[in-house]
Amino acid sequence: MKVLVTGGAGYVGSVVARLLVDAGHEVVVLDDLSRNDATQVPAGAVFVQARIQDAASVLTPEAGFDAVFHFAGLISAGESMSHPELHWEANTIGSLALLAAMRAAGVKRLVFSSTAATYGNPSEIPLTENAITKPVNTYGATKLAVDMAIASEAHAHELAAVSLRYFNVAGAxxxxxxxxxxxxxxxxxxxxxxxxxxxxxxxxxxxxxxxxxxxxxxxxxxDYIHVGDLAQAHLLALAAARPGEHRVYNLGNxxxxxxxxxxxxxxxxxxxxxxxxxxxxxxxxxxxxxxxxxxxxxxxxxxxxxxxxxxxxxxxxxxxxxxx
Missing domain, CATH: 3.90.25.10 (UDP-galactose 4-epimerase, domain 1)
Incomplete structure (x- = not known):
């Protein structure tokens, strides 16, 4: 399978990219390196330095991609409150550009790196996927907006999509x-x-x-989750994706x-x-x-x-x- 990993020079993205390479997939990593390091891109993957807003330059109909793992974006909740415009641009507008590129290229499978910040201050612990989504920071709001856009895309265009809502990722x-x-x-x-x-x-x-x-x-x-456990969940999510469905899963310990x-x-x-x-x-x-x-x-x-x-x-x- 040929897969695009956006943000694949980042922490979680690079681990997932490595597992995909090891599993025999053809992997292309797209990352603008604004906050990541190219040394994290695994050997065996093709690297393209580009913004997520320019994903259409890579996701062409002729390129033959089968799926996308989408990690690219900003992740600091604190920064999202002091500089919200950066997060809306990178996380939401960038993701909409990616969805448009996938649609134009006919790529129908997506695993999205979402977040537990979509829930805000929960009324019940532990959090299930049925909990009310009411973010208390801009970071969570940008990711929730993308989740909603993906759900619409799945309904309208038969996208097979899974959003994974992480809790705190750590380890190596x-x-x-x-x-x-x-x-x-x-x-x-x-x-x-x-x-x-x-x-x-x-x-x-x-x-x-x-x-x-x-x-x-x-x-x-x-809730702290080991990055290796989190990465394995992404490969399982890709296998579980079904056309016309947007599935959401919480991942934590x-x-x-x-x-x-x-x-x-x-x-x-x-x-x-x-x-x-x-x-x-x-x-x-x-x-x-x-x-x-x-x-x-x-x-x-x-x-x-x-x-x-x-x-x-x-x-x-x-x-x-x-x-x-």
Missing amino acids: LVLPDGTMIGERHDPETHLIPIALEVAAGRREKLAVFGDDYPTPDGTCIR GTGFSCMQVVEAVREVTGHALPVEIAPRRPGDPAELVASSAKAQAELGWTPAKTDLRDIVADAWTFYRSGL
């Missing part, structure tokens, strides 16, 4: 040749890799945004950890002190997001293999030290 994938693919954002905004930078002495302290949330220790609670529990896990794994500073809340941060992945497990046959937070942190720490 160890490949058979011993190399690793891990998290490397610029700028870095995620808790675990920032905490590892502090543990390694590359940052003075870790800022925890808010300790007055309605949670046991006052800090936000999130079903267990929530507070920011301070993550801090303690990083201290335990690294053996380093981790100075913490409590900072003001960030706009758009829900108090608690924990997934129910029962639907994905039942319909996709997906089961996460690495669910212990310390194991996830340990993989991330091994990857981080490999680059020191």
